[in-house]
Amino acid sequence: MNPSAATILSSAQLDDKGHAQLQALLSAYTALSEADKHRQKGSHVSQAFAVCFPHHSVAPGASGYESQRRKPWSTNCWLQPQVIVSPSSAPQVATALALCRFFHVPFSIRGGGRLQIPGFTSNEGGVVISLSQCNQVELSDDKSVARIGVGLRWLEVYRRLEAHGLVVAGGRVPEVGVSGLLLGGGISFQNSQYGLGAMNVCNYEVVLADARIVHANAHENSDLFWALKGGGPNYGIVTRMDMRTIPNQIWAAVQIYPPTASEQLLDALMHYHEAIETDNKATLIWNATPQFILIVFVYCAPVERPTVFAPFDEIPPVATFVPAGVRSVYDLVQAVAAVNEAEPSLHEFRTMSSRPDINVYRAIQKAHAEQAEALKEVEGLTLTAVIQPMSSLAMQVSANSPLGLEMVGQQWFLARADWKHAHDAERVRQAVRSMVDAAEAAAREHGVYLPYKYSNYAARDQNPLASYGERNVRRLGEIARVYDPDAVFQVLQNGGWLLADVGV
Structure with a gap:
């Protein structure tokens, strides 16, 4: 009505x-x-x-x-x-x-x-x-909670918290926005210690379909509080997220390696997967293009040369993007932001998940090389394979969410393409699909496939909500009917990861 x-x-x-x-x-x-x-x-x-x-x-x-x-x-x-x-x-x-x-x-x-x-x-x-004017960052009196407007990007959030020596478990890419990241769960630098970013939200301010403004937290509307930790835009318009603050000092380095070092690096990556099962402060992000492999190393404590990254120390990089050292999260994200933004482009993402497995990584590497060669004449194309290792510790501290995560060490793979002209879109999208298909085939063959699809990495046809599992999807639908009985966010909302598209 x-x-x-x-x-x-x-x-x-x-x-x-x-x-x-x-x-x-x-x-x-x-x-x-x-x-x-x-x-x-x-x-x-x-x-x-x-x-x-x-x-x-x-x-x-x-x-x-x-x-x-x-x-x-x-x-x-x-x-x-x-x-x-x-x-x-x-x-x-x-x-x-x-x-x-x-x-x-x-x-x-x-x-x-x-x-x-x-x-x-x-x-x-x-x-x-547009929520761009919802742009406040306010600290509670004891500075334990930051009230964050959802129109901000993470670099600005970190800049405003920097003066207080604090940070939150938010995004790792400077231009990523607050709401999109966290409503999809949200990978953070602090996954293993504090869980996905959404696990660090202690209160949501939400405008419901009937124009009521409510708060969702552990004590008020607790079912909605649970649903928003990965349930996307199905319940209302979130205008503010209150997040617990955490210490800001980290050790970080960003190194660039030649493609010829890929086998050594993959071996080191498999050792890293083992190490993070007993060390909850490490994060590694693997970004491979046909020209180089860029790895971001982060340790969420001011520790010089953390031993968890030791397997990589014997592999010489060809360049250093961010020198190794103790710094703040803002300093690291600012260094990434300092790189000139490319001209406006088209982009395509696609994702899959598996337990750690060298065969999956080699399948990704092979498909990546084949597709890059097949599309080498596409103007402005960058084809990137992103591997995000995730420990079982991260899964455990993210368990109270709708995501349906399995309590095992795993990796979330992102095949990403950036290119210039719309007329190349179908070819590029097919190349990205082929990379993920190869990874999934290898994962199934070796018994390590996981159904979960991280929504912020998903392609338009992947339907990540369905990967949360039947029980969680059913509960998400029940909660949506309580807070939006007329299904406004399913019918009038133009897009987003909607429960209606899962058949709920």
Whole structure:
């Protein structure tokens, strides 16, 4: 059931003039025939948002529209919405959502970061609710909790916490946004000690479909609290996440190796998998292109030359991207951000998981080389194989979530492509699919395959929510029906990892 005009008028924060304008608009639209509503909906939607958000709403042709339309990271997500609105508080988000429901217009929720799937953060002819103005970072009196606006990117979060000598278990890539990362679970530097990023959220502020603003934590709406730790945008619009703060001093290094060292590096990687089963402070990120292998080493304590990384010490790098040393998380992420951002590109991700296995890694390496050779004439192409080792310790401290993680050491593989022209998209997507298919085939052959698919690494056709397991999916659906009985987020929301697409 859509909200009435009276409900919207009572909640909208308008002066007398704005109130009268909005009342006239809503009344005029209500009086139209269904055919006229269909023809005139776009005009009425634009006018209503302009009245309610005079300085934070743009429509096609307006100053600032093009720059907002082109905000998404991947150029295939530069769509043509009817309105892009940037509310700055939960009550304003509630008004924006109520207007979408009143006009029955599709909407997309856009956080602060990046996502490569068309329709998830924008749409054609609907409304984009951009959370970029939800950008606060506030510490509790005892500095144990950081209240973080979901429109921020992680580099900015870390910058604001740096002065206090604190950090949170958030993202590792500077331009990744707060909400997208954490609503998908969220890999952090501190996985083994504190769990995935979502496990460190102690409270969510959420705008529900009926425009109520609620908090979800261990004591209030605890079922919703559980669901949001990986359940995506199925329950409401999260406007703030409160996260426990943790110490900021780490040891880190980023080294670049030649492809000729790959066998030595894979051997070291298998030893590393064993070592992190008894050391909960280490993180390693493996990024391979046809030209080099870049490895990020992080130890979440100020310890020089941690022994957990010793298997790599005998392999000489060809370059050092970040020198080994004790630093803050902000310093490390800032060093990554200092690299010039490439020109706007198209992007494709695809993922799979398995227990650690050298045969899977060799299959990835072989398929990676074959696909890179097959696509060598594609302009601007970078084809990357990313391996994320995850310990059983990380799984254990992330167990109270909907993700359905198995309590074993594992790796989450990401095949990633970045390229320039849309006409190459199908070939590139097929190459990425072939890399993951090869990894899955090897994993099944050697008995190490795991069904889990990390949603932030998933391709548009992979349906990661289904990988959480039947029991968890059923519970996620039951919780969604409690907080969104009219299925607004399944029907009107334009995209995202939705329970409706899992058949719930």
